[in-house]
Amino acid sequence: MTTPHTTIEDEVILSLQKVSLDFGRVRALVNVSLQVRRGTIHSIIGPNGAGKTVMLNCISGLYRPQEGTILLDGRPINHLKPYERARLGIARTFQKIELFKGMTVLDNIRLGRHMHLHSGVLSGAFYLGKTAREEIEHRAFIEEEIIELLEIAHIRNRVVGMLPYGLQKRVELGRALALQPRIILLDEPLAGLNLEEVEDMARFILDINEEERWRITCVLVEHDMGVVMDLSDRVFALNFGVPIMEGTPAEVQNSPAVIEAYLGQEDRYATRR
Amino acid sequence: MSHMPCGVYHERYAQDHALWRSRFVRVKMLLLAVFVYLLFPLWADTYYLGVANMVGYTVLGALGVQLLIGYCGQVTLGHAAFLAVGAYTSTLLVLQVPWPNFMLRAGLAYPVSIIAAAFAAGLWSLLFGLPSARVKGFYLILTTMAAQFITVDFVITQYVSQIGGRGQAFSLPPGTIKIGVWTIDNDRRVYFLMAFLVTCLTFALVNLLRSKVGRAWIAIRDNDIAAETMGINVVRYKLLAFFVAGFMGGIAGAFWISNLAAVSPEHFPWSWSLWLVGVILIGGVGSIHGVFFGSLFMVVVMELLTLAVMSLAGVYPELLMKLNFVKESAFGLAICGFLLFEPNGIAYRWWQMKNYFNLWPFSY
Ligand SMILES: Nc1ncnc2c1ncn2[C@@H]1O[C@H](COP(=O)(O)OP(=O)(O)O)[C@@H](O)[C@H]1O
Numbered sequence A: 001m002t003t004p005h006t007t008i009e010d011e012v013i014l015s016l017q018k019v020s021l022d023f024g025r026v027r028a029l030v031n032v033s034l035q036v037r038r039g040t041i042h043s044i045i046g047p048n049g050a051g052k053t054v055m056l057n058c059i060s061g062l063y064r065p066q067e068g069t070i071l072l073d074g075r076p077i078n079h080l081k082p083y084e085r086a087r088l089g090i091a092r093t094f095q096k097i098e099l100f101k102g103m104t105v106l107d108n109i110r111l112g113r114h115m116h117l118h119s120g121v122l123s124g125a126f127y128l129g130k131t132a133r134e135e136i137e138h139r140a141f142i143e144e145e146i147i148e149l150l151e152i153a154h155i156r157n158r159v160v161g162m163l164p165y166g167l168q169k170r171v172e173l174g175r176a177l178a179l180q181p182r183i184i185l186l187d188e189p190l191a192g193l194n195l196e197e198v199e200d201m202a203r204f205i206l207d208i209n210e211e212e213r214w215r216i217t218c219v220l221v222e223h224d225m226g227v228v229m230d231l232s233d234r235v236f237a238l239n240f241g242v243p244i245m246e247g248t249p250a251e252v253q254n255s256p257a258v259i260e261a262y263l264g265q266e267d268r269y270a271t272r273r
Numbered sequence B: 001m002s003h004m005p006c007g008v009y010h011e012r013y014a015q016d017h018a019l020w021r022s023r024f025v026r027v028k029m030l031l032l033a034v035f036v037y038l039l040f041p042l043w044a045d046t047y048y049l050g051v052a053n054m055v056g057y058t059v060l061g062a063l064g065v066q067l068l069i070g071y072c073g074q075v076t077l078g079h080a081a082f083l084a085v086g087a088y089t090s091t092l093l094v095l096q097v098p099w100p101n102f103m104l105r106a107g108l109a110y111p112v113s114i115i116a117a118a119f120a121a122g123l124w125s126l127l128f129g130l131p132s133a134r135v136k137g138f139y140l141i142l143t144t145m146a147a148q149f150i151t152v153d154f155v156i157t158q159y160v161s162q163i164g165g166r167g168q169a170f171s172l173p174p175g176t177i178k179i180g181v182w183t184i185d186n187d188r189r190v191y192f193l194m195a196f197l198v199t200c201l202t203f204a205l206v207n208l209l210r211s212k213v214g215r216a217w218i219a220i221r222d223n224d225i226a227a228e229t230m231g232i233n234v235v236r237y238k239l240l241a242f243f244v245a246g247f248m249g250g251i252a253g254a255f256w257i258s259n260l261a262a263v264s265p266e267h268f269p270w271s272w273s274l275w276l277v278g279v280i281l282i283g284g285v286g287s288i289h290g291v292f293f294g295s296l297f298m299v300v301v302m303e304l305l306t307l308a309v310m311s312l313a314g315v316y317p318e319l320l321m322k323l324n325f326v327k328e329s330a331f332g333l334a335i336c337g338f339l340l341f342e343p344n345g346i347a348y349r350w351w352q353m354k355n356y357f358n359l360w361p362f363s364y
């Protein structure tokens, strides 16, 4: 690339250094190190049970690794709670959708604005001045930036629990975007989607990564190899909690170690396109 | 990227964010206000005013329970403790503080004591909400029950009641409950105070629920882990829910002393905590309408039962002795019935009916 961003994009935004985590006798992560560069899409692949979700949970703070350091912008964040990490700019989606099922689409996305809103109990109770103004400003942001991008205007007032699976996945992405994060962790965003939905979702991921408006660094856990190879700048492969290799999509795809890890499961992880 | 002219958008969002979005709803609310503040108090006699005051008191207590259980997912079985803290704080302040004369003349003692009662009960509730940082569900229920027994049966009965050497009950001499120039000494005045407080607290809660704080509560109820990863300090917002619920409970308790000649621990038994939970189960969990429907239903059904028992008293005199037993059985039966046949409460039925009529004549 010839943009002036080149130097910034070379910066490491997130890094894991020798991270290990056991659940009793299950070694979920063993000495995992990873460097995610700003502005890239960095994929994590591996067979089921490899520890990909555990890795994301360590980054977002839901799990505490027993060993190793996690750094954001070069600063350790191990001691921070999940909500504090969110405030530093880490957002995520979940493999098993974790929306607020009783709330509408709009309210789910509004909830993602939480840390950008400032009204407290008193001004909220009166809903005057500050609170009313703030709600309108953020509503405009949500409508113009998120609902428009994800093409979910028609369902904005629907209760989330009643929506079809594919739309719920999209709303979950919208809620994460509402945080205006610098880095987003996507745990199998394409799982369970039909062909058309996969294409839409892949496009959204590219949009939030490439558009000047967002420029979000993506850590993508995904089984759909076709999409992973298309979207990713770098790919990291994991098996039984042990890193097996990392490189460009082409390098990883042709690595014998990776092929062996997937042996016997080809059909399950083959691309659907 | 192109933007629409801001003004146009803002106007539309402001309309969309309005509490009452259509003229129809605004007219309906106006009519409701006219009924509550004018027609009903003009028409009602002491008996009906008394029933209405009971409904209002139930609403004031149940709003906090609804906030905790229905909106924040924190089950509480000890809310009467916070009503008690409110009632006792207010009573003690009114009776024991050497108020300067001008404040007594201006009728400020009681209003000030209501505010103090709200804060005292809020902080007390916050204290018993602390375990919610660590425990959920069943264990939290046990700690909220502890709030009831520690507060009412232990602290208030054993210690607070001894203050001033009055014995078990604090009697409130006529004329002590005074707001401005109005002495709250009859059911109609109690009624207006009740209506005012219910209006204020309902608006406050409804507004909270459509702003940042309320959304955080609902998010914690629906999925606390996701809430935390979205940047919500879950512990802080749970504690805030306990504080606000206690605050409202304190106002409810402080209000209720205006209706009592004397305050004693028996006014705040554990069964009242259960009763408040029953109110929101019957009215509808997670609905402000539910608080009102539940309170109306429970109070009115209990009144009808009392009337029925009274009229049967001539034939079965022993029934009169068992009035409380009959009431409690009816309460239990009502809850079982609703859980089995109408688990979403009356509010849900109301909502269905409204939709039916909104679609009318195309309803099916
Ligand atoms: N909370 C937990 N308690 C115990 N074991 C866990 C927990 N979470 C994950 N594991 C184990 O860690 C391993 C990795 O799981 P996971 O990260 O979910 O795999 P995947 O790569 O498919 O996302 C699995 O063996 C799983 O059973």
Ligand SMILES: [Mg+2]
Pocket (backbone or CB within 6 Å): A052, A053, A054, A095
């Ligand atoms: Mg997983």
